[in-house]
Amino acid sequence: xxILCNNDTRDMxxxxxxxxxxxxxxxxxxxTFKWPSLPSHGLKEARFYRSPDTLAG
Amino acid sequence: MNKVECVLCPRHCRIPEGGRxxxxxxxxxxxxxxxxxxxxxxxxxxxxxxxxxxxxxxPGSGAFSIATAGCNLHCRYCQNWQISQTNPEDAQTTPLSxxxxxxxxxxxxxxxxxxTYSEPIVFYEYTYDTCVAARNKGLLNILVSAGYIEQPxxxxxCKVAHAIKIDLKGITDEFYQKMSQATLKPVLDSIITIKKxxxxxxxxxxxxxxxxDSDQDLxxxxxxxxxxxxxxxxLHFSRFWPTYQLNDLPPTPVExxxxxxxxxxxxxxxxxxxxxxxxxxxxxxxxxxxxxxLIARRGYAVTENHMVDGKCKYCATTIPGxxx
Numbered sequence: 536x537x538i539l540c541n542n543d544t545r546d547m548x549x550x551x552x553x554x555x556x557x558x559x560x561x562x563x564x565x566x567t568f569k570w571p572s573l574p575s576h577g578l579k580e581a582r583f584y585r586s587p588d589t590l591a592g
Numbered sequence: 593m594n595k596v597e598c599v600l601c602p603r604h605c606r607i608p609e610g611g612r613x614x615x616x617x618x619x620x621x622x623x624x625x626x627x628x629x630x631x632x633x634x635x636x637x638x639x640x641x642x643x644x645x646x647x648x649x650x651p652g653s654g655a656f657s658i659a660t661a662g663c664n665l666h667c668r669y670c671q672n673w674q675i676s677q678t679n680p681e682d683a684q685t686t687p688l689s690x691x692x693x694x695x696x697x698x699x700x701x702x703x704x705x706x707x708t709y710s711e712p713i714v715f716y717e718y719t720y721d722t723c724v725a726a727r728n729k730g731l732l733n734i735l736v737s738a739g740y741i742e743q744p745x746x747x748x749x750c751k752v753a754h755a756i757k758i759d760l761k762g763i764t765d766e767f768y769q770k771m772s773q774a775t776l777k778p779v780l781d782s783i784i785t786i787k788k789x790x791x792x793x794x795x796x797x798x799x800x801x802x803x804x805d806s807d808q809d810l811x812x813x814x815x816x817x818x819x820x821x822x823x824x825x826x827l828h829f830s831r832f833w834p835t836y837q838l839n840d841l842p843p844t845p846v847e848x849x850x851x852x853x854x855x856x857x858x859x860x861x862x863x864x865x866x867x868x869x870x871x872x873x874x875x876x877x878x879x880x881x882x883x884x885x886l887i888a889r890r891g892y893a894v895t896e897n898h899m900v901d902g903k904c905k906y907c908a909t910t911i912p913g914x915x916x
Contacts, residue, residue: 570612571681573621579630579717583745585597587623 594623600716601664601741602778615714616679617662629660630718631690634675634683635709638700640892644708644736645867646794647877648826648913649755651887652894655734656697658688659709660718665738665772667761668837669800676710690722694729704732704754713741716749723752732914739782740774746785754914755792758783762797762804763813771803780816787821792914795821796828796867799844799852807855814856823860824880824912829853831868846872881909 594609598618605613607620617629641655661683663676670676675683688696697705705726712719712735723733732754739758741749750756760783762768765776786793795817799805817827829852831844849866853874856864866874870891877887884906888896898905902915 570610570619571679573619574628574632574681576687577627577629577632577680577685578621579627581598581600581618581625581627581717582720582748583598583600583716583742584625585599587594587596 594620596620596623596625598625599742600745601713602775603664613664615662615664615711617660617714627715627717628680629662629685629715631687632660632680632685633658633688633693633718634661634680634685635659635672636686636688636696638702639706639708641704641706641734642889642892642894644706644734644757645796645828645830645865646734646755646757647828647865647887647889648794648863648911648915649732649734649792650703650914650916651897651899653703654701655704655706655708656693656700656702656731657706657708658693658722659707659712660685660715661710662714663711664714664740665711665774667772669771669798669832670836671833672709673836690718690725693722694725694731697726697731698729702731704734706734706736708734708736711740712737713745716745720749720752723749727752738772738774739779739786741778741782743781743785746782747789750786750789750791753791755794756786757794757796758786760795760797760813760817763809763816764804767804767809771800780820784820787825793821794826794828796830797852798830798832799848800832800838801841801844801848805844805848807851810852810855811859814852814859814861818859818861823862825861826863826865827856827861828865828867829856829874831866833868849874877911879904879907879909879911882907886911 595606598605598613603614609620612619637657638654639657641653661675661678661680707719726733734755736757768774768776829849833843853864862880866872875889879886886898903910
């Protein structure tokens with residue numbers, strides 16, 4: 536029983552660390568991520584969107 | 593911030609300048625929304641129409657099939673995740689204008705153009721313009737879609753499409769959220785709109801072990817299709833094969849597919865099919881009146897065809913579909 540409890544505690548600790556790592560990676564990604572520059576072909580103005588002047592906020 | 597709101601699909605992505613939508617292929621350039629994949633398919637093939645699957649359209653004919661990168665769903669079992677879940681600049685593409693697609697389809701004796709593999713909704717402008725060009729040359733436009741689209745663009749699309757196959761992935765919102773990061777209702781609305789528009793409709797349900805294979809789920813789905821689309825609507829049950837993020841599951845047992853087939857027949861559906869099981873009786877078309885074999889298939893090949901002018905040759909019952 537004691538061993539099981541220790542394993543549980545260790546697993547929880549690992550999960551907590553993994554979660555923190557994911558959070559840190561996501562935060563770092565938020566500040567550094569950029570989409571690639573526009574391609575030279577394949578661009579066409581889309582249909583079905585609302586432009587900024589009709590958007591609030 | 594100069595954001596734009598894409599209203600093509602129910603996600604309504606609000607995209608900042610330089611950003612992209614959830615589908616990866618629509619971007620905001622100085623306050624205008626642009627498609628990044630117009631005329632640049634990453635997949636171009638000639639497939640038997642049965643592969644889509646369309647079983648009630650020109651059996652045994654070739655479908656000139658195109659797709660671009662991107663998708664607005666993110667299914668854990670996606671068979672084409674290499675193109676659907678990638679950025680357009682990471683996919684190998686070929687420049688192919690709508691007119692060139694039509695020209696090549698005709699040159700290769702195809703009777704239809706299939707917008708397939710990934711999701712034709714996210715390359716909407718390319719799909720639409722190619723549909724118009726194909727119609728002018730007498731080709732059929734057949735779309736393979738998950739149906740996750742807003743009503744106005746769908747209504748426009750129905751004016752130029754001849755047939756749409758919708759993947760009805762499950763019949764609960766929970767399934768759609770967990771499997772595809774989407775919601776159920778817009779898909780059901782799309783199916784009803786397509787049916788009402790007169791565009792030929794076939795529905796496909798991929799049965800995934802432990803996810804959507806319960807009697808209750810199957811029965812609910814079958815009854816919804818029957819009550820909202822009619823018993824004459826072809827309903828395909830496809831076999832799941834482990835891939836992408838669902839490698840830990842076994843393939844769907846054939847018994848499960850047979851059970852779904854039996855349930856749909858018992859509920860009064862006229863045309864029920866089994867996909868991805870080559871020798872199953874559910875790959876054939878039977879006359880709903882006299883029960884005789886009309887179209888025999890093995891895999892994607894048509895081995896027998898006993899229809900004459902869209903009718904059963906034995907009892908002259910009209911079989912719904914597009915036969916010429």
